[in-house]
Amino acid sequence: xxxxxxxxxxxxxxxxxxxxxxxxxxxxxxxxxxxxxxxxxxxxxxxxxxxxxxxxxxxxxxxxxxxxxxxxxxxxxxxxxxxxxxxxxxxxxxxxxxxxxxxxxxxxxxxxxxxxxxxxxxxxxxxxxxxxxxxxxxxxxxxxxxxxxxxxxxxxxxxxxxxxxxxxxxxxxxxxxxxxxxxxxxxxxxxxxxxxxxxxxxxxxxxxxxxxxxxxxxxxxxxxxxxxxxxxxxxxxxxxxxxxxxxxxxxxxxxxxxxxxxxxxxxxxxxxxxxxxxxxxxxxxxxxxxxxxxxxxxxxxxxxxxxxxxxxxxxxxxxxxxxxxxxxxxxxxxxxxxxxxxxxxxxxxxxxxxxxxxxxxxxxxxxxxxxxxxxxxxxxxxxxxxxxxxxxxxxx
Amino acid sequence: xxxxxxxxxxxxxxxxxxxxxxxxxxxxxxxxxxxxxxxxxxxxxxxxxxxxxxxxxxxxxxxxxxxxxxxxxxxxxxxxxxxxxxxxxxxxxxxxxxxxxxxxxxxxxxxxxxxxxxxxxxxxxxxxxxxxxxxxxxxxxxxxxxxxxxxxxxxxxxxxxxxxxxxxxxxxxxxxxxxxxxxxxxxxxxxxxxxxxxxxxxxxxxxxxxxxxxxxxxxxxxxxxxxxxxxxxxxxxxxxxxxxxxxxxxxxxxxxxxxxxxxxxxxxxxxxxxxxxxxxxxxxxxxxxxxxxxxxxxxxxxxxxxxxxxxxxxxxxxxxxxxxxxxxxxxxxxxxxxxxxxxxxxxxxxxxxxxxxxxxxxxxxxxxxxxxxxxxxxxxxxxxxxxxxxxxxxxx
Numbered sequence: 001x002x003x004x005x006x007x008x009x010x011x012x013x014x015x016x017x018x019x020x021x022x023x024x025x026x027x028x029x030x031x032x033x034x035x036x037x038x039x040x041x042x043x044x045x046x047x048x049x050x051x052x053x054x055x056x057x058x059x060x061x062x063x064x065x066x067x068x069x070x071x072x073x074x075x076x077x078x079x080x081x082x083x084x085x086x087x088x089x090x091x092x093x094x095x096x097x098x099x100x101x102x103x104x105x106x107x108x109x110x111x112x113x114x115x116x117x118x119x120x121x122x123x124x125x126x127x128x129x130x131x132x133x134x135x136x137x138x139x140x141x142x143x144x145x146x147x148x149x150x151x152x153x154x155x156x157x158x159x160x161x162x163x164x165x166x167x168x169x170x171x172x173x174x175x176x177x178x179x180x181x182x183x184x185x186x187x188x189x190x191x192x193x194x195x196x197x198x199x200x201x202x203x204x205x206x207x208x209x210x211x212x213x214x215x216x217x218x219x220x221x222x223x224x225x226x227x228x229x230x231x232x233x234x235x236x237x238x239x240x241x242x243x244x245x246x247x248x249x250x251x252x253x254x255x256x257x258x259x260x261x262x263x264x265x266x267x268x269x270x271x272x273x274x275x276x277x278x279x280x281x282x283x284x285x286x287x288x289x290x291x292x293x294x295x296x297x298x299x300x301x302x303x304x305x306x307x308x309x310x311x312x313x314x315x316x317x318x319x320x321x322x323x324x325x326x327x328x329x330x331x332x333x334x335x336x337x338x339x340x341x342x343x344x345x346x347x348x349x350x351x352x353x354x355x356x357x358x359x360x361x362x363x364x365x366x367x368x369x370x371x372x373x374x375x376x377x378x379x380x381x382x383x384x385x386x387x388x389x390x391x392x393x394x395x396x
Numbered sequence: 397x398x399x400x401x402x403x404x405x406x407x408x409x410x411x412x413x414x415x416x417x418x419x420x421x422x423x424x425x426x427x428x429x430x431x432x433x434x435x436x437x438x439x440x441x442x443x444x445x446x447x448x449x450x451x452x453x454x455x456x457x458x459x460x461x462x463x464x465x466x467x468x469x470x471x472x473x474x475x476x477x478x479x480x481x482x483x484x485x486x487x488x489x490x491x492x493x494x495x496x497x498x499x500x501x502x503x504x505x506x507x508x509x510x511x512x513x514x515x516x517x518x519x520x521x522x523x524x525x526x527x528x529x530x531x532x533x534x535x536x537x538x539x540x541x542x543x544x545x546x547x548x549x550x551x552x553x554x555x556x557x558x559x560x561x562x563x564x565x566x567x568x569x570x571x572x573x574x575x576x577x578x579x580x581x582x583x584x585x586x587x588x589x590x591x592x593x594x595x596x597x598x599x600x601x602x603x604x605x606x607x608x609x610x611x612x613x614x615x616x617x618x619x620x621x622x623x624x625x626x627x628x629x630x631x632x633x634x635x636x637x638x639x640x641x642x643x644x645x646x647x648x649x650x651x652x653x654x655x656x657x658x659x660x661x662x663x664x665x666x667x668x669x670x671x672x673x674x675x676x677x678x679x680x681x682x683x684x685x686x687x688x689x690x691x692x693x694x695x696x697x698x699x700x701x702x703x704x705x706x707x708x709x710x711x712x713x714x715x716x717x718x719x720x721x722x723x724x725x726x727x728x729x730x731x732x733x734x735x736x737x738x739x740x741x742x743x744x745x746x747x748x749x750x751x752x753x754x755x756x757x758x759x760x761x762x763x764x765x766x767x768x769x770x771x772x773x774x775x776x777x778x779x780x781x782x783x784x785x786x787x788x789x790x791x792x
Contacts, residue, residue, distance in 0.1 A: 045717030078740040111710040308788030314507040321441030344474040392704030
């Protein structure tokens with residue numbers, strides 16, 4: 001209990017949006033104003049809650065609460081859907097006694113269908129009543145859709161003076177994205193006290209190496225949102241030096257947090273049996289390395305090959321070649337520790353490597369380009385019969 | 397018989413590259429020099445035959461023959477593979493009595509494995525001996541890999557003076573691409589006599605609306621090649637006016653040819669049960685329309701939805717939104733003739749539309765953006781259990 005940032009309360013309950021009767025309405029409330037950053041979907045069909053949260057954060061970065069629902073994404077619902085969300089958030093902010101601009105929103109679920117706002121509004125008093133430091137289990141249930149397991153992360157680091165900096169984070173996501181079904185939602189709470197610009201940079205760095213470095217099926221949801229809130233309790237003297245040891249340690253911890261949650265999402269990718277960890281190394285820029293790593297991780301042929309435990313380097317080099325950033329005379333490719341290509345094909349024990357892939361839940365693929373010293377790691381998953389099943393049988 | 401361009405001879409036989417014993421070596425020979433254009437894969441891992449054909453076409457556009465093999469792509473085989481191809485082409489050019497630079501090459505099959513050049517070289521005399529006007533059945537068999545059916549096109553148009561302009565084309569392709577397996581190879585022969593620049597423009601236009609407007613799984617092969625050859629027989633007076641009625645008619649015919657062959661490839665897409673014809677209309681530029689149409693046709697979620705006969709417009713608008721070129725307040729979406737979205741969701745008979753999709757081998761999806769008058773049609777296919785099966789069980 002003492003390992004959580006102390007000012008954040010959580011709640012979750014069922015308001016009837018999910019026909020299953022499972023929890024579908026959740027909230028996070030900070031007892032004081034929390035400095036908040038967020039990144040949202042780049043999709044131009046952004047959901048109403050995304051639009052509203054964006055607008056509010058533009059005006060004011062000091063936030064008190066986030067209201068979340070699952071079961072309905074409130075996306076592609078036009079001005080009516082926007083007004084529904086405003087009305088819901090108004091009622092919520094009244095009941096917790098904060099101004100409307102201090103509340104953010106998130107939704108996940110079916111798109112293109114009006115939200116039943118009355119179901120939500122009628123349950124807000126009970127939700128507010130339930131807000132407790134320890135009600136995180138209810139909260140995490142309320143944000144899940146097709147997730148097969150809960151995704152959470154806790155870590156505490158200490159300053160030299162003995163201050164405890166806590167990170168407490170919850171996430172949902174799989175399928176990345178299935179617009180009617182799954183969305184990435186991430187809520188990170190902490191108590192670090194640092195300069196706003198420094199913190200924002202740390203947050204964006206960590207997001208880029210994690211949530212922006214994963215793919216299950218190359219689509220981006222209308223509702224994807226990552227929130228970061230800090231009540232700025234410790235250290236008492238705000239960190240203003242970007243090279244301060246504590247902020248360096250915090251960045252490492254936040255990075256572990258984001259990589260862990262992002263990997264949980266990929267591992268939970270619809271129907272997936274294996275995580276593909278693709279490291280592109282030796283590139284001229286991180287951007288180039290990212291393009292190559294993501295092209296490999298997103299290739300349906302590569303994804304199918306690894307589902308079949310096939311160490312098919314031909315598909316890897318071909319997917320990489322589609323970026324026009326590599327040439328066959330410069331690259332080498334490893335699957336786990338086995339070099340399979342080095343400027344030309346290499347003889348390797350295919351049967352034994354295939355067996356190793358078959359027995360692994362995570363396959364490490366490395367492509368080295370010998371033209372620089374920049375690296376990027378991108379995370380994907382295999383493409384399976386169950387993915388097709390889940391995504392073709394849904395909805396009708 | 398008289399409906400083919402008269403100077404082109406074809407041959408095909410088995411030289412033993414395919415373990416099945418099926419035909420795997422083919423050739424096209426023109427009795428005179430043919431003006432030749434080609435487009436090749438953009439993948440930086442281009443196969444040896446692609447490199448050689450590119451180099452030769454840069455020096456000389458008047459070509460006599462193309463030698464093709466299936467069963468081995470001769471890709472990612474380094475300088476050795478390049479030298480193999482040169483040696484093979486040298487032997488072939490000697491036997492048909494033309495200079496090396498008048499011969500182009502194409503290959504399809506497994507990548508990263510040295511070609512058994514002796515198998516090919518020992519069969520070249522027999523192949524050359526078999527070159528006949530009417531041996532196209534042998535030729536088409538020799539270029540097939542996992543193709544489920546033969547892909548060919550014939551059309552004859554007449555000039556006002558009674559000249560007959562023939563188009564005779566053969567293609568292979570499915571899976572677009574499966575680097576170890578399937579590649580797009582297209583061979584178009586004709587007898588039109590027109591200015592080189594005009595013909596090249598006509599050819600590129602047709603390729604862009606067909607072979608560059610299809611996707612089975614968004615990958616591009618190391619070996620993709622489209623060849624266009626004309627012996628320039630008719631009309632006797634070379635067409636030099638871009639607006640000449642005959643060249644306009646020819647462009648229409650060549651367009652039908654390319655669209656037909658491209659659609660055959662998509663229809664033959666690995667494991668596919670339906671072609672998705674995605675029309676993006678009302679855009680500011682053709683480029684924008686293409687981005688939106690291709691994003692929809694390539695979305696694995698859209699592909700899965702249509703495999704399940706699910707008229708899931710949410711996935712369509714979401715895939716379109718990922719381009720940032722549309723907004724939910726401007727677009728309308730039709731599936732066949734049923735409007736499912738028009739600036740907001742529309743009530744429609746989902747059961748009956750789903751039934752219609754289920755009964756169709758081709759689904760027409762139209763997204764209209766109300767911001768201009770430019771259109772583009774992109775062709776894709778559904779994503780099925782069989783696709784995953786074919787691509788995960790292959791090779792090991």
